[in-house]
Amino acid sequence: MSDKRTVGVIAGRGIFPATFVEAARKKGVRIVMAAFKGETESEVAEEVDAVEWFRVGQLAKPIKFFQQEEVAECVMIGQITPGRLFDLRPDLRVIKILASLSERNAETMFRAVADELGKEGIDVLPSTTYLEEYLPAPGPVFGPELDEAGLIDAAYGMRMAKEVSRLDIGQSVVVRDGTVLAVEAFEGTNKCIRRGGDLGRGKNVKLVKVSKPGQDLRFDVPVVGPDTILACREAGVSTVVIEARQTLVLGIREVRELCEKHRVSLHAQEEVDQPG
Amino acid sequence: MSDKRTVGVIAGRGIFPATFVEAARKKGVRIVMAAFKGETESEVAEEVDAVEWFRVGQLAKPIKFFQQEEVAECVMIGQITPGRLFDLRPDLRVIKILASLSERNAETMFRAVADELGKEGIDVLPSTTYLEEYLPAPGPVFGPELDEAGLIDAAYGMRMAKEVSRLDIGQSVVVRDGTVLAVEAFEGTNKCIRRGGDLGRGKNVKLVKVSKPGQDLRFDVPVVGPDTILACREAGVSTVVIEARQTLVLGIREVRELCEKHRVSLHAQEEVDQPG
Numbered sequence: 086m087s088d089k090r091t092v093g094v095i096a097g098r099g100i101f102p103a104t105f106v107e108a109a110r111k112k113g114v115r116i117v118m119a120a121f122k123g124e125t126e127s128e129v130a131e132e133v134d135a136v137e138w139f140r141v142g143q144l145a146k147p148i149k150f151f152q153q154e155e156v157a158e159c160v161m162i163g164q165i166t167p168g169r170l171f172d173l174r175p176d177l178r179v180i181k182i183l184a185s186l187s188e189r190n191a192e193t194m195f196r197a198v199a200d201e202l203g204k205e206g207i208d209v210l211p212s213t214t215y216l217e218e219y220l221p222a223p224g225p226v227f228g229p230e231l232d233e234a235g236l237i238d239a240a241y242g243m244r245m246a247k248e249v250s251r252l253d254i255g256q257s258v259v260v261r262d263g264t265v266l267a268v269e270a271f272e273g274t275n276k277c278i279r280r281g282g283d284l285g286r287g288k289n290v291k292l293v294k295v296s297k298p299g300q301d302l303r304f305d306v307p308v309v310g311p312d313t314i315l316a317c318r319e320a321g322v323s324t325v326v327i328e329a330r331q332t333l334v335l336g337i338r339e340v341r342e343l344c345e346k347h348r349v350s351l352h353a354q355e356e357v358d359q360p361g
Numbered sequence: 362m363s364d365k366r367t368v369g370v371i372a373g374r375g376i377f378p379a380t381f382v383e384a385a386r387k388k389g390v391r392i393v394m395a396a397f398k399g400e401t402e403s404e405v406a407e408e409v410d411a412v413e414w415f416r417v418g419q420l421a422k423p424i425k426f427f428q429q430e431e432v433a434e435c436v437m438i439g440q441i442t443p444g445r446l447f448d449l450r451p452d453l454r455v456i457k458i459l460a461s462l463s464e465r466n467a468e469t470m471f472r473a474v475a476d477e478l479g480k481e482g483i484d485v486l487p488s489t490t491y492l493e494e495y496l497p498a499p500g501p502v503f504g505p506e507l508d509e510a511g512l513i514d515a516a517y518g519m520r521m522a523k524e525v526s527r528l529d530i531g532q533s534v535v536v537r538d539g540t541v542l543a544v545e546a547f548e549g550t551n552k553c554i555r556r557g558g559d560l561g562r563g564k565n566v567k568l569v570k571v572s573k574p575g576q577d578l579r580f581d582v583p584v585v586g587p588d589t590i591l592a593c594r595e596a597g598v599s600t601v602v603i604e605a606r607q608t609l610v611l612g613i614r615e616v617r618e619l620c621e622k623h624r625v626s627l628h629a630q631e632e633v634d635q636p637g
Contacts, residue, residue, distance in 0.1 A: 248524070271542040
């Protein structure tokens with residue numbers, strides 16, 4: 086053991102874990118990873134100071150591993166869909182959690198897991214820890230800057246997306262010229278992008294992705310990445326509006342290249358006051 | 362001319378005009394119809410006391426026709442999509458209306474047409490005029506009655522749909538067990554039904570269709586009909602929740618048969634108080 090700060094990573098799919106590991110490394114942090122078979126990318130597991138592999142559905146063993154490695158703080162990052170997390174042979178600890186929940190959605194389940202970790206002396210940190218540089222401040226981020234009409238529409242979309250997420254429906258809407266073309270509910274962002282792009286017929290169409298008012302930053306933080314820009318490009322969505330300082334841009338170098346190459350605007354918008 | 366009450370009908374697509382004509386006939390009303398080529402069903406035009414056919418996009422000529430027929434009150438019923446209404450060779454009067462609008466959506470356009478009729482001494486009546494019997498009171502309407510869990514979910518869906526329509530996004534949501542599966546925005550109700558049904562995998566899935574808070578009953582009144590029930594049946598949506606006294610059930614005999622045959626519940630829900 087060293088006297089560096091140790092942070093545990095409960096690592097799901099995609100580039101989020103690798104982004105965290107790179108950022109935490111720069112701060113000289115010791116990283117202990119609980120990786121999940123079929124979810125975590127194997128490359129990232131080779132980069133950390135200690136790793137063990139688990140099945141999705143196991144909680145007791147990852148906790149024991151973290152305790153052995155003296156992990157007192159961890160992050161839960163990368164997608165593990167709640168279905169995947171609990172469908173596959175849950176261990177007794179997970180069964181107990183499930184039984185205690187009256188509502189089962191991503192938020193209640195992740196919160197319950199976080200509470201369980203907390204009882205074992207392991208705090209769950211915001212999943213944005215060390216990632217401030219991936220949380221854009223207000224203004225143009227990459228690609229063509231919005232003109233005045235674009236900015237008005239971005240503010241409109243932000244207001245609509247905030248209302249929709251306040252209702253716990255979803256994080257994204259697709260808008261054009263003051264009309265909501267598509268609302269993301271259960272189908273996921275990429276299908277919402279495709280539907281909105283089709284309905285908007287490639288003119289001034291904007292994806293707006295936001296956090297929930299009072300978002301718990303330990304999980305479900307809105308993320309955009311290269312696949313978001315590619316999905317928009319394919320669907321004829323020309324602008325991506327994210328919430329300033331609340332949305333993670335992952336794969337940021339690739340996102341920049343894609344925005345510039347395909348002329349997709351990435352714009353960070355501050356939440357405006359709600360009328361009424 | 363007779364001394365009966367005369368009501369003009371600006372008639373769009375579908376069974377709404379025929380339903381109105383049948384109901385108005387029973388009240389002994391004289392009916393003068395402005396029918397539109399490619400929109401109005403020809404059968405209904407044969408049922409009325411006077412009819413003339415126009416192209417969608419004409420307004421000056423229907424106004425003149427109504428004035429000749431001493432029409433001082435009219436209804437605008439049946440779908441004419443705003444795009445269709447104005448895309449096809451608008452007359453000068455319609456061009457003038459369009460030029461005066463800063464926002465162009467169904468509501469602003471229909472309202473502008475209603476204002477223009479008003480200036481010519483023709484009042485636009487609620488499109489529910491004479492149709493009280495097609496506006497169900499709270500409670501089960503047709504098909505299997507909801508159980509207690511179903512009623513709780515219906516109230517939840519009503520709250521969500523009301524919030525979504527308050528934002529002018531759309532009139533419908535698809536819910537299941539306290540989760541919004543799909544929100545209707547620009548794609549239309551039937552596509553929203555299909556998406557929600559797919560996502561819900563045929564279990565306890567409910568379509569909820571409502572009016573906007575403060576709905577102008579002269580246009581855009583929510584309507585369900587036989588095609589709604591058939592779309593739900595095909596998509597695996599087992600329940601249709603409508604807003605009591607605010608949603609028109611058209612083709613009501615066929616709707617009853619379809620609900621009973623396919624075990625689709627049609628339930629009229631009163632709006633509940635909004636929390637917060």
